[in-house]
Structures are given as C-alpha cells and as structure tokens.
Amino acid sequence: MAKVAEVIPQGVQYEFIAEDLSNKSHLLLKYNPVHKMIPVLLHNGKSICESLVIIEYIDETWKGAPILPKDPYERAKARFWAKFMDDKCLLPLCNSYWTQGEEQEKAKEEASEVLKILDSELKDKKFFGGDTIGLADIAANFIGHWFSITQEVIGVEVLTKEKYPKLCEWIDEFVNCNIIMENLHPKDELVASFQARLQAATAPK
Incomplete structure (x- = not known):
C-alpha cells in the first residue's frame, strides 16, 4: 500500500x-x-x-504535485521504466531470496542483469526521472525499501554498493526524501514479517 x-x-x-x-x-x-x-x-x-x-x-x-512529466517523450520513458520495474525486476529479485538451489542461482543471475540495467540508467541522475521523484521511482519503491530490508533479514547480498553504486545512491536519496519517509511501511513490522516468513520456509517438514 x-x-x-x-x-x-x-x-x-x-x-x-x-x-x-x-x-x-x-x-x-x-x-x-x-x-x-x-x-x-x-x-x-x-x-x-x-x-x-x-x-x-x-x-x-490532483494537479498540485505532478508525478509524470508534461513532455510526451519523457512521459513515455517514465511509463517504460515503471513497467520494467513491475514486469522484469520484481520476480527475479524476490526469487533471489525466497528460493533455493538452482532456482535461486538462476534468479540471482537474472536479478544481477536487471540491477545492472537500472544502475546504468541512473548515470548522473538523482532519480530515474531526473531531479525529482517520478513514476519510475515510485514503482521502484520495493527495491529502495522492501528489498534492502529483506537483505538484512536473510543475510544474502544481491544489491551492494560495490556492484551497483548509482542504484545505492538512489536508494539513499529516495528513502530519505521527507514525503517518502513519512509514508513507508515501518521497518520493524517488515523485519518481523520477513523473519516469520523465513522461519516458516526453513522449518522442518
């Protein structure tokens, strides 16, 4: 939400x-x-x-704070990257943590590829849309907040500053933006939820 x-x-x-x-x-x-x-x-x-x-x-x-740019080409780019986040990034990133064995190794490879693409796209930009948070940044919320917390809980590093410096800079900018920080799901609740999921997944059957 x-x-x-x-x-x-x-x-x-x-x-x-x-x-x-x-x-x-x-x-x-x-x-x-x-x-x-x-x-x-x-x-x-x-x-x-x-x-x-x-x-x-x-x-x-609500026209007060635009999320998409006015320029048609820039709007199309924002939609493209937002769709990329949902269609290409979410599943391999989740599977890189919540699967095991060959399936997990394959997911890590896929996750690495999409993270490389995102890191390259940011280049010298503060956010995916430029100087302000836009549609693609909001779509990437799960990388900036959920995914980083999952790494802490599970102890498997996929997204690191060494491999993806621009993407990690973006995460810092995104989660520390006041309007985003005020509305993120509380970290302690996510940690508890992920820990419970991890315990259920690793419990003897």
Whole structure:
C-alpha cells in the first residue's frame, strides 16, 4: 500500500485501510473482484486497481504535485521504466531470496542483469526521472525499501554498493526524501514479517 499512500498529494484527505491478504475482506473482494489484490483506491465511490494505474489516476486527478512529466517523450520513458520495474525486476529479485538451489542461482543471475540495467540508467541522475521523484521511482519503491530490508533479514547480498553504486545512491536519496519517509511501511513490522516468513520456509517438514 505504501506505493499508493506515498503519492497522495498533501492536503488531500484520505483513509488508509490495511488489508490481511490471508483473510481478504469483503471490501477488497467487492472493489477488486478480478485480481482480489491490493492496492485499491476508492474515489467518489469508484474503485481503481493496480499500482501504476492508480498512480496515473492520482496524477491526472490532483494537479498540485505532478508525478509524470508534461513532455510526451519523457512521459513515455517514465511509463517504460515503471513497467520494467513491475514486469522484469520484481520476480527475479524476490526469487533471489525466497528460493533455493538452482532456482535461486538462476534468479540471482537474472536479478544481477536487471540491477545492472537500472544502475546504468541512473548515470548522473538523482532519480530515474531526473531531479525529482517520478513514476519510475515510485514503482521502484520495493527495491529502495522492501528489498534492502529483506537483505538484512536473510543475510544474502544481491544489491551492494560495490556492484551497483548509482542504484545505492538512489536508494539513499529516495528513502530519505521527507514525503517518502513519512509514508513507508515501518521497518520493524517488515523485519518481523520477513523473519516469520523465513522461519516458516526453513522449518522442518
């Protein structure tokens, strides 16, 4: 949910509802009957689903703090990298920690390739969109916050400053930005959740 909460413009009143995906609520099933997953944004009684779709809806509805650039080419680039984060990065990065054996080694190789691409794309930029946080940066939230915490819990290093210096600089800039910091999921809760998942995965069967 942080990916959505962190882009609600200041001054816009909203209610945050946490969802237990092991016991999905009637509201979630009602407002996202197709995927039955979070996040879901309810606005004026209508539901908008899927993170990137929600972010673009927010950008088009509240004009105070633009998320996507005005230039059509730059907007297309932002959409490309946001989709790259979701389609190409998420699965191999997760599998590089939560799998074992050959499957894990293959995932690490795939994760290394996508991280190299991201590190190269940043070049001398502060954020993926330039000097300010944009769509691609928000889409990469799981790398900047969730993934870094997972590394600590599991003790397997995939993303390091030695291998990916620009990407690690981006992480520092992103998570220490005030508006992002205020809306990130608390680290202690994520650590507890990941530790419980790790214990369940390694418990004798």
